[in-house]
Amino acid sequence: MVFFISLFKKFFNSVLGVIYHHLPVSQELKNKTKKKLFETIPFLFKSTRAFKSWEKNNKITMTVDELPLYLPSKTTRADRVSAEKIQVDIIIPIYRGLQQTKNCIESVLNSHFKTLYRLILINDCSPEIELTNYLRELTVKHSEILLLENSTNLGFTATVNKGMSLSDSNDVVLLNSDTQVAGEWLDKLKTHCYSQKRIGTVTPFSNNATICSFPDFSGCKQIPFNLSVSSIDQYFTQANYGRSVTIPSGVGFCLYIQRGCLDDVGLFDVETFGKGYGEENDFCQRAYLKKWRNLLACDTFVFHEGEVSFQETSNPRKQKALEIIAKRYPEYQNEVKDFSIQDPAAPFRIAAILNILKNDRRPKIISILHSLGGGTEQHVSNLVQNLKSQALSLLISTEITDYGVQVSRVKFIDEVLGFDLKFPTTDIDFITSLLSSISPSGIHIHHQLGLQFNAKQLIQKLNLPFVMTTHDYFYICPYFTLTQGDNYCEEPNPSSCNQCIAKSYPHGAKDISLWRDSYSWFFQNAQTIFCPSVDTLARYQKYFPKANFTMVYHDNSLTNLNINSPEVKINTPSTKEDYFRIAILGSLIQHKGLNILKDLLTILKHKKSPLHFHLIGDIHGPWKSFSSKIFTTSGKYKNQELPQLIKSYDPHLILFLSRCPETYSFTLSSALAEGRPIAAPELGAFPERLQGRSWTWLFPANISAEDLLNFIEKIYHDNFLTRKLPQLPSYTSSIQEIKIHHFDFYFENYLSYFRNKNEK
Structure with a gap:
């Protein structure tokens, strides 16, 4: 019966895989189907990596009890198992890299640990005479150092075996010559090794250590934030003292091996792995088969430069080693993949990052x-x-x-x-x-x-202390665009507002006055309320008159806004051109003009006109199909792609269709930066940002599709074909004597709002 159930699971998963990857349906539908199956019949999928990945992405496996793992460890030294009598041989095989070797050895000698140790340096017939001389001079100065010299180059595997054979009682640490250690690193590794029964190996975190890498599995070349090895190791200790994770294999850059495990499993396999790579994985798998475990010490960090000695030949050796390991231990790669998906060390990485941030x-x-x-x-x-x-x-x-x-x-x-x-x-x-x-x-x-x-x-x-920024009108109305249907609602009295929100009770709101009152505390107690335009400030001030407002544009300077700038580029179509190109920027949704464009194009398709509309963005909402002669779209884009998309279409006019009072509009900034003629509604931030700008038009906020089409055709004939300059748009603020700031304001003033309340 068990056999048939297992067979059914494999068959069902295979069929599901084919359907999921090859069936021509939307990704959204696939995700919904997967979610339903995984939630309804999880027993069929629990063993699959797809299910485990889904669990990880949705944090289903994380219970509230596990959340404290992200917080600093409460374990103290008094709680840890003592192993003071255990002596350790620190074995460093050396071949190349004088400076890296110096850094490594000095870091060991300067560390502050209590463990009794012997430092065994093995010169594997280095071709660098300066390196050999340095090692010989070092042994004269330090009695705790034992130097061995190979007469021929044996490679990593045979060299560390030679070092591990020097004692039949000491634990060992294999330490690459391009690593740097700090603090109580050895004490912590040894304590982890004896914290539980049958711990065979212990590996610390590092910037370059495959599954033990930080800040993620890809690691990083240098220590983040220019921290010293000592500092980052200290931060790991503070965040994760006593914490560890079982891993599929130790990593050889810094590998603590308990003598009992070494005696039980045997030395590294020189015959198979030659001069290096894969031997520690093989050792850890042999140990695993004998019921020994491999741990990641989450409270220790060791810097690893990586592949200094064998950088010329490492890749072929790695590939060969992987093939051998896969053949000897067929489940090993799956175990590593499962470990990577589940990533049980992730909370401890983040706890360390949070502690690094704390100490910054x-x-x-x-x-x-x-x-x-x-x-x-x-x-x-x-x-x-x-x-x-x-x-x-x-x-x-x-x-x-x-x-x-x-x-x-x-x-x-x-x-x-x-x-x-x-x-x-x-x-x-x-x-x-x-x-x-x-x-x-x-x-x-x-x-x-x-x-x-x-x-x-x-x-x-x-x-x-806290500040706020008003990116829309959420605190004024749960319909935070201030639109009713397709048009700006003009902010009527509370009674009319209540009739409007009673249609659907957005965000649970039932009374507009109660809604605003529920956020009044923030406006009363914030150090300041940043508003990205004068228009936004004026609207909010009506409802929260006692708040401390500061007007700061989102862009960097006046030049970015093109106020009082030289005449912008005019793209006038020649008489040979068939189309007058009009670009619309951003996602098209109802309050951004979805319906008015749809109505305009419906009218346009029945008449002869040179107008062509191109949406640089995507559509959200019911839409019709229109001929490419009058409408095209680029689809969704990334912000950094917008300037090039504008250049590629090369529009004569950039049109804004927003039906709500925009608080700022980053797409307007992009249009301004491209120096294109612009037409926009006389609403929100548009008038103040476009005031006095050449080749710019403002039209009524709630204009109909027919009137807008006539408006565009008129400026095409009256201005673009004749090259006659239009009248410059003007703007008068309803607020007098308001100080206008630009983005540079944040560089000098932002942090002052977060000083201790007693300092302000």
Whole structure:
């Protein structure tokens, strides 16, 4: 019966694999189907890597009890098993690399551990005479060093076997000559080795150690944040003292081997693995078969430069070693893959990163935002990247994964130490503990849409100063675009607002006054409220008159806005051209003009016109098919691709169709940067950002499709064909004497808002 069940599982998974990879249906439908099957009949899939990967991505295997693993360890030295009487032979095989070898040996001699040790240096017939002389001189100065010299080059495997055979009682550490150690590294490795029964090998974290690499499996060439080996090892100790993870194999750059395991398993297999690579994996697999375990010491970090001695021949040896290991131990590669998917050491890597951030001198800012991307995410990313020399930022949001699992998300943006952590809880106490572990300086609320934890509680528990940015009108109305149907709602009285929200009770709102009151605390207590345009500030000030507002454009300078700049490039079609090219930028959704464009194109297809519309972006919502003679689209793009996409289409006019009052508009910034003629609604941030600009038109906010088409055809005939300059658009602010800042304001003033309240 067991055999038939197993056979059925294999058959079912094979059929499912073919369907999933070859059936011509959308990825969304495939994901939904996979989620349903994995949740309904998990017993059929639990052994597959696809299921394990799905579990990992959705954090189903992580319980609330496991969440403290991301927080600093509470284990103390008093809790650890003592193994003081065990002596250790530190064996360093040496062939090339004078400076790397010096760094390695000096790091061992300068470490502060209590373990009794002997440092065995084995010169494997090095071709570098300076290296040989250095080793000989060193033994004169240090009695704890034993130097052996091979008369011929034996290679790594035979050389370390020679060292391991010098004692029949000492534990051993195999240490590559291009590593650097620090602090109590040896004490920690030895303590791990005797913390549980039958621990055969222990490997520390490193920047270059395959499955034991940090900050992820790919590792990094240099230690992040320019930290010393001593500092980063200390941070690992503080974060993860006493923590370990069982691994499929130890890694030979720094491998602690218990003598009992060595006696039971035997030395490395020189005959098979020759001069090196794969011998430690073979040893660990032989140990595993004899019920010994391999551990990753999560509280220890050793720097590893990598392949100094064998860099010319390492790749062929690696390939041959992999083939041998795969043949001898058929399940080994699957075990490594499963380990990589489950990644049980991930919490300890992140705990170490959080401790590194805590000890960094730069202020740490917690940014709260939604998970929908768009302009909010773009501004946050710009802010984080531009201020990273002054401050570090941790981003937190709540989101629903592709498989419908609600998670809290904490993200750190960095080229090396960046991480993206999702965990299945909105418990304010845990979130507070996690965030407080970096010793934050303040909080920046960018958005609270979809947030499943109480931001006010978080601020109060952390007792930190905070600021806010108004990226849309979420705090004024749960319909945060301020649109009713296809048009701007014009912000009517509360009674009319209540009639509007009663249609669907967006975000649970039932009364507009209660909605605004629920966020009044933030406006009353924030150090300041950043508004990205004068128009945005004016709207918010009507509802929260006592708040301290600061107006800061999202872009860097006046030149980026093209205010008072020289005349922009005019792309006038020649008489031979058939089309007047009009570009629309960004995702097209209802409040961005989806329906008005659809109606306009419906009219256009029945008349003869030179107009051609091209959407640089994607469509979200019901759409019709139109001839490519009047409409084309590029599809979704990445922000950095937009300038080239504009150049490729080479539009005569860039048209903005937004039906809501934009607070800023990054796509407008791109249009301005390209120096193109622009037409936009006289609403939101458009008028103030386009005031006084040549070859620019503003049209009524709630214009109909027919009137807009007539408007475009008119400027085509009156201005583009005749090259007659249009009247410059003007703007008058409803707020007098407001100070306007640009993005550079953040460089000088941003961090001042997060000083201790007593300092302000």
